[in-house]
Amino acid sequence: MAMQDINQGKNTTTHTYQGLGPSLLMPTWLMIGIFLVLPVLMMLVYSFLTKEFRGGVIWEFSLNAYDQFIFDRGLFGDDPPKMEWTYIGIFWRSILQAGIATLLCLLIGFPTAWFIATRVGNSKSIWLFLITIPYWVNLLIRTISMKFLIRENGPANEFMMSIGLIDAPLQMINTNFAVQLGLFYSYLPFMVLPIYASVERYNFSLSEAAADLYSSQWVTLRKIIIPTVKPGIIAGCILVFVPSLGAFLAPDLLGGAKSFMIGSLIEDQFGGQAGNWPFGAAVSMILLSMVLIVLTFYARLQSRRAS
Amino acid sequence: MSLHETNKIAIDVDNVTKRYAEVTALKNVSLSIHDNEFFTLLGPSGCGKTTLLRTIAGFEGISEGDIRLFGDSIIDLPPNKRPVNTVFQQYALFPHMSVMENVAFGLRRQKVVDSEVRKRTGEVLELVQLSGFADRLPSQLSGGQQQRVALARALAPRPKVLLLDEPLSALDLKLRQDVRVELQQIQANTGITFVFVTHDQEEALTMSNRIAVMSAGIVQQVGTSRDIYESPENKFVADFIGDTNLIDVEIVETDGRQATCLLLGNVQLICNNAKGATKGRASLSVRPERLSLGDASNSSLSGTVSRLTYLGTDIHVAVNLEDGEVIDVRVQNSEDARIPDTGDIVGLNLELDAARVLMN
Ligand SMILES: Nc1ncnc2c1ncn2[C@@H]1O[C@H](COP(=O)(O)OP(=O)(O)O)[C@@H](O)[C@H]1O
């Protein structure tokens, strides 16, 4: 840093050795361009076009998609505008669901990650391997299996009745509980892995130092361990919260109509009944902006801490 | 080095054995560490110094024995209930806390009131000359400064006993020598009992009131620097502390204090330092600086100079005896010093009071 400052003052440049760096990064830039920037731009453009009946767009600028998100102008669109709460409600419910799922994943994921990271020798890699096993099966298939497990006369209910826990089958499918279960199950490893990586790097003599300075295990956890592994916890929370927010399979297959979430709303505009492409694109852009705002906020926080 | 005024025992390590699955790290270790003492555990790497320190701090349980702090057994107390503090070898500073918060940590856990915490933290930081660094993070400090923070953090709660595990080993030579003096002063000024671990004999000899020399989980000897250097009780201590010549001898006569030794089968010496000697094979320990060179014709013991090593203040002369044993002689580099050449035949004179008989 000091070197740079001096050089800036003298208006000279230093050439650090970069080797093949820039040219080796070309494939990465291509990938990002084609599969990330381009689709997002397309969505952005589509969200400002006019809808074609039953899918597709007419290339004519329109703010209707965003208007529809916020205002209710009646069936034929000519009533005086009232606030439209339906979609904001869906967003709110999605945030709530994703937040609860993140919290559940954290509560279970942290001890799990801690357990794995504190195993000695080989058993560590075995545990990690076990964590990844569900990923050998596609998410769709796993979600459908879950549906069978928790349906009215499925194995979960039968088991609980056989041990006398309940008398009649519990209604689990098509409830918020089912959505939670689905999200939790889908994204738990995204919580475990980054926390594991943090705990793995944790210097356990810090815990000894804390104990040496009269702190109980609980205080050590709060004051020393959690602050030092926080980057892993935050990464895990983002990795669970963001996909949960836009999740489509779990709410659609397990939650049914009552648990409609953003993902289902978007899907409905493109593949489903509603068939309103600009509106689907607009909802996607709103979701994306929200996530970006949260991430930027977090990045700001991090860089302020680092400086 | 002031003598400690009281002979009150701060730590009583009573016949402690510590077994791990494969190794026994401590074997029937007994030590009495006095209050107000700078006590050093010295020994080669792997001899069990850290293990002993950790059993006192409470990070390791013990397999047998007892450890008492001012008379009360502490082996059933968890580390956070033991009124001792540790300076860790790698410092173990809390990376997310400022220097000030690190130092205040122990006081806060003891529920010391805020104003008092601030006052004492300031005092301790002053003591270790870090007053201007209170708001820095550990990562913004040099190794030497981090070491001071670790010391300040452990001193702040005013423990009865401070445990230090090779606190200087990560510092470079010059800094290490400065910090040695500071540590001694801090110990003397605070009156806290220091239990200091090192594998560096010079560090141990210069800093300590008393030293326990350890090897392979066993305490070999406890004594002042002088006791240990001048009257080693066994071959390990003689060999480990400083340089020494261990010459094979046969004891032909002894009364348990004095012994008549036979070197090379024909040279007879009468040695006064022969406590516990018995007839038979033994070793004669003679420090290189307690030997001098003379004319071969005037000495009963002679040999050929095989190597000269120039060390500035003195010169090491390696002399091969006729049976092949190599004796190291240290000659002071002064104007009238007679420095032989390699290949010369020289006589060896030894101060008999400085030679010590050690049984094998
Ligand atoms: N947690 C442990 N598990 C097994 N063996 C250990 C453990 N800690 C130390 N040891 C063994 O105990 C012996 C003494 O170690 P230590 O006290 O660290 O030595 P020192 O500090 O003198 O270098 C060594 O042989 C070491 O391998």
Ligand SMILES: [Mg+2]
């Ligand atoms: Mg050690």
